[in-house]
Each structure stands twice: as structure tokens, then as C-alpha cells.
Amino acid sequence: MKMICISCPRGCELDVEKNGNEVVVTGNACPRGEEYGRNELVNPTRMVTGLVKVAGMRKPLPVKTARPVPKGAIDAVLFAMHQMTVQLPVKIGDVIIPGVAGTGVDIVATANM
Ligand code: SF4
Incomplete structure (x- = not known):
């Protein structure tokens, strides 16, 4: 799933995929993007x-x-x-x-x- 990280103005384009029980986030320039992508897939708020x-x-x-x-x-x-x-x-x-x-x-x- 493609999404834009909105945690800061840079707006990295994330690719978020489920691999078994693991969520794999790529495209993030910092750890906040990984957390954002995981939350958006598992429990969007x-x-x-x-x-x-x-x-x-x-x-x-x-x-x-x-x-x-x-x-x-x-x-x-x-x-x-x-x-x-x-x-x-x-x-x-x-x-x-x-x-x-x-x-x-x-x-x-x-x-x-
Ligand atoms: S991944 Fe990091 S640098 Fe990229 S938009 Fe999200 S918070 Fe900003």
C-alpha cells in the first residue's frame, strides 16, 4: 500500500506491506515514517x-x-x-x-x- 507520511512537511512516499505478521515500511527517511506507516496499516487514527x-x-x-x-x-x-x-x-x-x-x-x- 502506498501512502504519504504526514508526520512532517517533507511528505515521504511510503510503501507499506504486510509480510506474514510483520509490517514492512520502505521509502521513509526517518523512524517516524516507519511508525506512521505501521499505524496506518494496523490501526489508522x-x-x-x-x-x-x-x-x-x-x-x-x-x-x-x-x-x-x-x-x-x-x-x-x-x-x-x-x-x-x-x-x-x-x-x-x-x-x-x-x-x-x-x-x-x-x-x-x-x-x-
Ligand atoms: S518519514 Fe520522516 S522525514 Fe519522511 S515525512 Fe515522515 S517524518 Fe518526515
């Missing part, structure tokens, strides 16, 4: 950003996952964000949804309101 409603205001609160979540959980994470309404005040880094959608990853605020 993404950071998720979004907006949640604020009680009594039109302007929503921007939020993100504190860590990357499995790609398969992204829809459930976005749904949980959509269902949420927060009360102000909120500071950057405040946990808005703990352990969202069974991932164990918190949704945190990315703005002060």
Missing part, C-alpha cells in the same frame, strides 16, 4: 475537530479530540459533538466530553468563551 452548541448563544464552541481516535470511531465522535450543549464559561483545554464514544479520548475546548 485521526485527530477530529468540530463545533459544539453553547447554551443561550448562536456562536458554537470549537473543540477537538485530545489525541487521535481510531478512524472507525470518527462518525460516533462527530455525533457526540453534535448532541452536546455546553454551559459557559469555558477555557481552552477544558474537557467538554470525557472519553467520547467509548474511545477513552476526551473532547477538549480550543477557545476561551
